[in-house]
Amino acid sequence: EVQLVESGGGLVQPGRSLRLSCAASGFTFDDYAMHWVRQAPGKGLEWVSGISWNSGSIAYADSVKGRFTISRDNAKKSLYLQMNSLRAEDTALYYCAKDSSTSIAARPMDYWGKGTLVTVSS
């Protein structure tokens, strides 16, 4: 059974940093691209970032480019999101999602975690 478990969320002040993690199990982690998708309270889904199977291809939403960094450790079957210079508008539930292919272009996200909540407030 595919499982994705996010962690690392919490309350953080504007301008500070936070690192999210996603532990994967139930599939061959290094065969698939991975993504972070967020959802602000009461709002829709927003894709944040994606990383290919070997970290060779990475993409970001314009809203986080230059502030967030996605990475993965295939040996540990883990995905990460380093979030710097956090803003109030980054407040959201952050989901880890598995891509259905090795690359990050055009394919659907076939499994999702339950999410970890990030609240940016003073």
Added chain:
Amino acid sequence: SYVLTQPPSVSVAPGQTARITCGGNNIGSKGVHWYQQKPGQAPVLVVHDDSDRPSGIPERVSGSNSGNTATLTISRAEAGDEADYYCQVWDTSGNHYVFGTGTKVTVL
């Protein structure tokens, strides 16, 4: 940047057909994926590549895509279909994924 527009809400009577549209410039040239999200739960993929269903998704859920509109159709609607639905495409010009604005489906 590429924009996907969905109606905020769609209502359907039990047993009838709900159609959820997703509008975008020449969306027919892109592969469209659809996700269902029930309250308090993570999204679930229900249709990929315009009209393909993952295993476990019933045949009464179908998709189509042509011109400037993609459509998710739910036939013989049930109370369990009540959820938010999102379309998604890959924007090649911006090199990023785009989600639609989302549609809340209510089964009256």
